[in-house]
Amino acid sequence: MRSPTDRRQPQKSDLRRVAILESLNHHLRESGFDALNIAAVAKRAGVTRSAFYFYFENKAAAVAALLEPMYDDGFLASDILTDTTQPPARRVRAMLEALLDTVDEHRYLLQAMLEARATSAAIRHVWDEARETFVPTVAQMIASERAAGRAPDGPGPEMIAGILLEFNDRLMERHTLGGRLSRDELLTAAQSVWLRTIYANDGDELQ
Known part of the structure; x- marks a missing residue:
């Protein structure tokens, strides 16, 4: 998934964009988002400042592009959650563990994204839009669990899915x-929130 804040949709062979993102990644690890300097990023990448802005509207947009691999991780977590051949407690726990594994792997990027999100409406839109892409899949899972008699009726599946994803x-x-x-405490509490919201219990009788 490409960041919609990219100014240009380059070919995969565009090495300048890759170099910019690699340089950005280096500087984020060293100094964080607030201290990020576009001139320094461009210099390390071997491009001009104008080249940076050819690809990205601003540094927040470039950070959003760096997070593209995380979107793939999100899809993986969604696949784990919606595999109804597995017991609810097991797949909810596995989904949550996958999410926190993603945080552990990309912590400095997420910190930068949180800082960017606080000041950029465009980045907030990117973040919210990425989250919303998972709503239909989770809602469908909730609806199918209700239809199978494994989950009680309640508010609309889309509404529940949206709230739970915002919780994530x-x-x-x-x-x-x-x-x-x-x-572990976060995981245990979050697992209970998901299971009690969808199944009205902790999933013990659904193992």
Whole structure:
């Protein structure tokens, strides 16, 4: 999935864009988003500032492009969740673990994205749009579980899916920034929220 904030949709062979993103990745690891300097990024990439802006509207848009691999991880987590051949508790836990694994792998990028999201309406739109792409799949899973008698009726599946995915958004943010709860505590609590919201229990009788 390509970032819609890219100014140009280049071919995969466009090495300048790759060089810019590699340089951006290096500088984010070293200094974070706030201290990011476009001139320094361009210099390390061996391009001009104008070349940077040829591809990206601003540094926030470039960070969004760096996060493209995370979208693939999100699709993987969605596939785990919607595999109804597995017991609910097992697949919900596996989905949540996959999300936090993504945070652990890309923590500095997520920190940069959170900073960018706070100041850029365009980046907030990218983030929200990416999350919304998962709503239909999760809603379909909820509807099928209700139809099979494994989950009780309730508010519309799309509404429930949207709320739970926003909850995941907050979960990833909390794990990124840190807090008093350990990873395992976050996972256990989040698993209960998902299962009780969809199944009205912790999934024990559905193993």
